[in-house]
Amino acid sequence: MANDLKKFYMNDKIIVPVISVITSLFIAAIVMIMIGKNPFIAYGALIYGAFGTKGALINNLMKATPLILTGLSVGVGFRAGLFNIGANGQLIIGAILSTYVGTKMIAYPFYLSIPIMIVTGMLGGALWASIAGWLKAARGAHEVITTIMLNYVAIFIANYVVNGPFQAPGGVPKSPKIAYSARFPNLITSGATWLSAGIFVALAAVVVVYILIEKTKTGYEIKAVGFNPYAAEYGGISIGRNTVMAMAISGALAGLAGTMQVMGLYYRYLGALGGSMGFDGITIALIGQNNPIGIAFAAFLISSIRAGSNQMQIAGVSKNIVIIIQGIIIFLVATNRLVKTLMFWKRKEVEEA
């Protein structure tokens, strides 16, 4: 019986997100029927827009690059029992700092400027997230509130600098461009879209985070604090130190996501660079069940939906439906998880009886 239960729970990690995704797509299809659109045509357009052409697939992978990283960012937080809703702010701070450094890299060769950019972006995100980590560890302030507030502070800082001290002339508020040596090479180009080497950085991060969480002492301690902080502390693991550590790692990954957008896509800081990637990271971490490999697949799922949504819009279904789909997925994961837990208890009761 105990073995069966364990198997059931293990499967859960896959069943819950899969059912959530399918159900949300089904509900969205009903919405489409209600407005008189054919969901098969709409989803067909979505698939075509995500995978149908070489350009579509490149665009899709370019979108996946930062999403893998924000997904990992939120996922690492979850493993430590922290809800990092502030990936967006950490991404912005990382992007703006690395952009600044990138503009100073004109005299440097690429093998120096690229690592310097990456490290700066990660440090920026890590420091920004550490504020929330410290406020939680030392002052008991809930990270949800502090990271939301830090998001807004980051947005205002970014708006301030690209509208003044760090502004490039003309058009929308934006920074100057970074040096050529600090830009990622393009792997493939198709028309106006290209795939940058940033995708390799994102995939490397998947591996590094997997090793960090599953194979190192730091990872073990972070998980222990997330699983049961009091037991962990009893076992000699510092809650405070690991809270700050987990937030810093989470923030570094978000900062890296922003840096990828700068190094591989925009070559500068743009006002809208953050977009909805922080919230997307939450969706992705929940679908991927905080497992780095699961997160990589979930990020590709979300990037495909996002990339395909433009084509779907042309087919007559507003791309806002994508946000509805994401909302439903998260809602189902929130409730489903506990529905399963309740089932688990019921079985236990049966067992005890």
Add this chain to the structure above:
Amino acid sequence: MNAWIQAIISVFANPIFYKSTLNQSTPLILAALGGVYSETTGVVNIALEGIMLIGAFGGVVGSYFTGNPWYGLALGILLGVAMAALHAWATIRYAGDQIISGTALILLAQGITGFSLVELFGKPGSTDLVRSIPLVNLGSFENVPFFGRIFSSLSPLVYIAFASVAFSWFLIYKTRLGLRMRSVGNNPEAADTLGVNVYNIRYFGVLMSGVFASLGGAFLSIGELGQFTENMSNGRGFIALAAMIIGNWSPTGAMWAAILFGAASAFNDQLQSQGILHLATNTQYLFGMIPYIITLIVVGGLVGRSRAPSADGIPYIKD
């Protein structure tokens, strides 16, 4: 330096600053009250942001189709309560994670309003102009110098917001229901033992948060202008959450914190438009971040200390 002092004095001497403070505080007060109801009973509701948004949208849609902004207000509240009911159902009935459910509802509200906007009005971005709730005319009082200009032509929702604070304070601190709400939020096991239905009280708290947050949202859309624009709550739900925390989870405290945030925002606007100092336009961003920094300082307990209800955020599972 002298010019700064002159500029600041000119802002404070201008009745428009106080009027603007009232208008900017109103949605924050209402949404923060919503947060107080929910969290007093022990359910964290970060979906305030989404509930405000759907309340704003419902207000415009109702007014558009009936021509009566009060029906719009009713529809806004109805949609807000429906959204709060989803949160209640997920977090109370299924003991779901309150933050995750709240996040889902914020996204749902953004998606639903953005989607319906295109479907109903045929274009993204913003709706047509609709009739807004008529402003209150105070008659001859409006001729009183200074104060007349502050209170002339305010939305009735401004008065409703302050009345709601008094009503909520009375309900939460002076009635049996309020006592039950507080006991459920602080020690649900004890309340349960004493025969209080923890689930029902929590449902009440969360649904009331839907009423007030959507009222605050409706103020944004049909309080003055009579239009909905995409994502028009624009973080106010989160600011309201911060006001509730700084206000120590009490209706009056939340009101004062909301007024402080409203005043900070009004001050920022007026400072940009006064004619003494010629500020670079990007200084608005420097001033704009102040409320968020204040919140960080306060939740960090660096100044004063705010205390949440003990069982806030913890699902109650009856054995």
